[in-house]
Amino acid sequence: MNHALMSNAARAYDAAAADIIRADGIGKRFGQLRVLDNISLAVREGEILALLGASGCGKSTLLNILSGLLTPDEGEIVIQGRPAGQYDRWEKVAYLFQEDRLLPWRTVRQNVNFGLENTRLTRAQRAKKVDDALRLVGLHDFRHSWPHQLSGGMRSRVALARSLVVEPEILLMDEPFSKLDPQTRGVMHNELLRIQQLKGVTVVMVTHDVEEAVVLADRVVVLKPNPGRIHKIIDMFLPHPRVPTERAVAEQSRLLRLEV
């Protein structure tokens, strides 16, 4: 890595910010298959952290352990200084999947409301939060539409609104834009950056797309397979707000590819 290029240009997040999640010595097996080995890493409050690596190196498994969907065989997840088991993690954490998982029998508004249904909020409070989330992603005018009436990018925005409506402190994303065409994916990257700056949410995202990691991430965790382990953690140098030139992205991607 050319460290001269990694200047301390202005960043939206504070490199000295407190750790919001810590993984300490995480190990995971599926039967005989050792998928993760001794993963220790700290996610800083307000950053976008990308988990990057070849298919099968355990990125999704690690994200699922961070979310609490999977339990590690070894090690511990600590959220804001307390063992994750002490939390109802879904109060703090939202999860954006690779597929948008919209419910076809619900309108856009009803889909976004889904995350609030088990809360103590009144109907009016829920409606306000849903409308705010839809405005945030630019889809308020489509609130009465059905999923099948939307483009891939619009569906992706609805899924994002559904994640954000609960006002999470941490947003976990498993390749959420990988099924979109390149142009729409670029639009969604900008949307995510805009919203992340506005809300200050901490993001941990899985990707195997080097350019996506470069455009979005503050730091990139490079994983190697068999078993999945941390190879390197790399600071990205593109400053915030991110309006990267193609040249800057190409150069940083070239450097990052040397590490993967």
Ligand SMILES: Nc1ncnc2c1ncn2[C@@H]1O[C@H](COP(=O)(O)OP(=O)(O)OP(=O)(O)O)[C@@H](O)[C@H]1O
């Ligand atoms: N529930 C499971 N049961 C058994 N094996 C599993 C399970 N989930 C994942 N694996 C295996 O664990 C390994 C890591 O899978 P994982 O999906 O975490 O990798 P990944 O890096 O996210 O891959 P990809 O980029 O292809 O999604 C793979 O060999 C996979 O087949």
